[in-house]
Amino acid sequence: MNAESSVRGEVHELSYAESIRDAMDIALGSDERVVLMGEDIGVYGGAFQVTGSLVHKYGEDRVMDTPISELGGAGVAVGAALTGLRPIFEFQFSDFSTLAMEQIVNQAAKLRYMLGGAVSVPLVMRLPSGSGTGAAAQHSQSLEAWYGHVPGLKVAQPSTPRDAKGLLLAALEDPDPVLIFEHKLLYKMKGPVPSGYYTTPIGKAAVRREGTDLTIAANSIMALKAEEAAKTLADEGIDAEVIDLRTVRPIDRETVLASVRKTGRLLCVYEGVKTLGVGAEVSAMVAESDAFDFLDGPIVRLGGAECPIPYNPKLEEAVVPQVPAIIRAARDLANGAI
Amino acid sequence: MNAESSVRGEVHELSYAESIRDAMDIALGSDERVVLMGEDIGVYGGAFQVTGSLVHKYGEDRVMDTPISELGGAGVAVGAALTGLRPIFEFQFSDFSTLAMEQIVNQAAKLRYMLGGAVSVPLVMRLPSGSGTGAAAQHSQSLEAWYGHVPGLKVAQPSTPRDAKGLLLAALEDPDPVLIFEHKLLYKMKGPVPSGYYTTPIGKAAVRREGTDLTIAANSIMALKAEEAAKTLADEGIDAEVIDLRTVRPIDRETVLASVRKTGRLLCVYEGVKTLGVGAEVSAMVAESDAFDFLDGPIVRLGGAECPIPYNPKLEEAVVPQVPAIIRAARDLANGAI
Amino acid sequence: MPDTPPGNTPYAVRAYRPEALREALRKMLLIRKFEEGAEECYMRGLIHGTMHLSIGQEASAVGACMSLGDDDKITSTHRGHGHCLAKGAGVDKMFAEFFGKETGYCRGRGGSMHIADVAKGNLGANGIVGGGLPIAVGSALSAKRLGTGAVTVCFFGDGANNEGAFHEALNMASIWKLPVIFVCENNRYGMSVPTERSTAVKNIADRAIAYAMPGVTLDGNDFSAVAEAVDGAVARARAGDGPSLIENVTYRTRGHSRSDRNRYRSRQEIALWTERDPIPRMAKMLVSHGVMTEDDVEKMEAAAADEIASGIEAARSAPEPGVEDATRDVYTVHSEAME
């Protein structure tokens, strides 16, 4: 499943942030056209210290601090991508991409099509996303569903250090705009990361755990929570298959359908607001497919509550799916209690 | 179903645009706090001639031409709503709301919650939407799914002149921000409209046609196409129930579920891009409900193609659902061919 | 930036009654103690999330609010504690908010970045840089249309001046001659980036000309200078003559936020600005003009410290919001369908 391109290097323990930095370092070192753009990505090292000290290695012309101008900055990246550079644009928080949607959606996503194929826009955007940091409603959103709705874009959501690097390098190989939603709570998480160059294919989900009783399809950090839930469920004798979607656009239809055909039950877990979130698409995709006939029960969704993210930590925890809730929902589904 | 507030006036034939203007005229005439804001809504009468000559009746202070500044204009409307005015803000095309999402999503939608209930933002926004005018990719989008994903907003989509007026007046009564997506192809369509004041409830779908064989749930202009399809289907002996969703947030869960419990089959029809569009939510909502047990076949979605809207008219027509496609899909579903 | 030359009575001393001047100093002290208290609570793990301290910028917040009444509005920023207190908020409800409590200004939903006190005319801090700019213009539009006579002071940072929202907001305020005063707190950095690297002009106020409004750059650590400029702009706004742009050059002596590693500025620079602290300067002015004695100042400082300490204590023991209420207040009228 994990169809990574051939990996030659050794495997090291790196954090998710380090692994993304490693990918950018490789890209900057091997391709003159690659530039990083974003707010405070230079000496400050990025709001989440992802670019770190890259500016000292590559200089301010390659690791460019932009003014606080998200629309303009994104547009500059679009124009640069259109004319020979390979920008990697960092939003400080994915929430601020609300300022730049014009350029992302109307320009980057559509230019190739509107111009009849005459151009490509090889642009990578990185968007720190999600809740759990106590930063409240304007700094905690999960907006991947919006971008997943836009033809012309690709949207990835790595949940491991290994995928974070592989997907970023794959995005850089991609001739079209790719948005990578990085989960803020994962930046410090460590995991094995091959050194050197490799790519993780955009559009391929990963089966994190095989199982026969139900399928849990989750994105980003929820894939990790689902794995954790699956361990407890296993102790109870419920054998869950856990799919980490990894990309929202395109969604890996085949992997999800194959799993549901096998298990007959589907639970979608995602942090974004439940209504019209990623799980809505996963559910609908299954309900319209041949896998529908294999369903032994309703398709259950656990998504973010229908409210902005609150500041109070208990409330903040309560409004996104947590491991116990996943366990409960999976148990009820597997036991036919739903 | 069509739980309009008591209607006392006579019923006249008005176009959708005239009916919206009538609602604004009533609002401007009866509430000093109401102001219209937007680009070229004054002497020009609005890009689609919806505001028409209202500026001559109410003056430039009440019908305000804004500079071409969507973000700022929307933000001014938010600030005005917060402090005592009741702005009705017109985007010239819903596509341009991409420039204003920061103010709509981070401010208007969240201010009340972030401030613990201390404020309300009684803001109405009107967004001409949809394809079919030959205006190509940046002037033809259907973006209601994005806003439907945002707690704090309400999102309506009238498909008849009568609802266009009633929903706008309901939106003005609502203390919270309401976005109304008007379909450009409907502006000239005529229909019966009660004169005087009435409201159409936000959050209530309309059953446009009762039927027993399958449910077609559609939004905006697609509800009309579904009605048309249902006529042909009836000739073939297929009795379709047609639901006009009318609001995307909140979706009228009960009306849809009740229908599916009755018919056992569901076809979702929407113009927005299929992936993560409104039909994804309708499908998922049914698939996770008790109505799931009543389903006699997969839930089928007919949505917009996975591409920007092309300029060429034949291509433009091909990339959104049309009546023959609805008929085919409904027939296949009803006959168990899917 | 020299002190006011001796012999000249500063504007503030001429313009305000002694009580008002003492109250201004009290607020500056309260802001300072509030932020030091909040910082300490944060470091002790009592407050989570992040916060942006305005230590060193107190003259700007308090000076700009001198001639505002409760009906006048302000819009604030992520660095908004000073604005909130200057506009009349209470320490207790602010701390309760920082502690995420139900008794806080935002019932624990907003925290530091959304601190607001609508009753006193503070429409709220904002987590979006530049987010408050058009909102302030909207507030001024309401005042003009509804004839309330209120003005709106819009605080924003030097970094925010490069957002498109700045441009659009100032242009609209100008063409519609709205009663709004744009107060740029130029603390030399937008997070880590100095204005010279982010902004094409030397002074933010140089941009006023692009909106045909008066613009002035001044020593933002000089309480009197700030008050004078803003008072003039408020008078102009109330007279129907439209908006102004005032740039208070100041400095935050703390880092940008709690996660700042201070890689972008020198210790010398920080030390230099620490010496330019607006609070002793204000105290000195009041003492030298006989508004109060040094002893009064010390007592005032001690009282402020006490108020902070008891605010923290009260906040710690205040009730938390109930988890079952997490989705309350999304809409004004609650409905099942919205959950």
Add this chain to the structure above:
Amino acid sequence: MPDTPPGNTPYAVRAYRPEALREALRKMLLIRKFEEGAEECYMRGLIHGTMHLSIGQEASAVGACMSLGDDDKITSTHRGHGHCLAKGAGVDKMFAEFFGKETGYCRGRGGSMHIADVAKGNLGANGIVGGGLPIAVGSALSAKRLGTGAVTVCFFGDGANNEGAFHEALNMASIWKLPVIFVCENNRYGMSVPTERSTAVKNIADRAIAYAMPGVTLDGNDFSAVAEAVDGAVARARAGDGPSLIENVTYRTRGHSRSDRNRYRSRQEIALWTERDPIPRMAKMLVSHGVMTEDDVEKMEAAAADEIASGIEAARSAPEPGVEDATRDVYTVHSEAME
């Protein structure tokens, strides 16, 4: 706006060879005939959608492109036919695009509002007012980083100058000293709203000071004045001295788009500007300086008309795109998963 005083040889006549001047007039005539032809096709129902004619603005488009090579870039606007032809596009592929044909510049996917000719350096018209501004800056960034020596001319309208994108783009271009020339075509209206009602300053170029770049307002119907200003800015950009803002004051004698009901301006105003037509003025200049004869001009006009007529004919009979290809070219590498 008087003609060049007699006795002074205009810049253009001094700066360019006669062939280049004749070619410039030819392009202006071609643009005029192109748009008249397109308008007629639209009225005859042969072209659908909408279109924005630049009739009256030809000196701006052609003058601004005088010193650009194919490697130099432009970004254009919804009113972009003139820019496209000025930058070297062919009439046939343009008409084919307007007719929605597979042989058009955008294979019938874009139409008038997205007309582009990337091979000639036109990165495209734009349906979003102000959308091209940051893109132009990005193009200039590429040129600087990749050392191509190319400059980018960014066309935009007076209305676009109130978009946040304008502010952000000009600021970044200035701080990074990028080789981009911002050419504002101030035709006095953004759709129906006159600049006096939308824009706080009298001249758009007055805003250049807010970005520390040179700004000049000139008679945009004077080909020579436009060419002179842009040539200077191009030289400045190529020398590494950064961006410029040039405001060409001009007028569109047609409505904003095909659906304009002309409620916002007077017939007298239109008549006045029709008299200021840049094309006869340019022709007169070339004739009076011996670059060509009146007879040459007439022949040139007739040839342009012929080119247009045959372009329309060719476009009418060109093949339509296949409906099965509607989702092609969304991505560079086609994949099933994306359908």
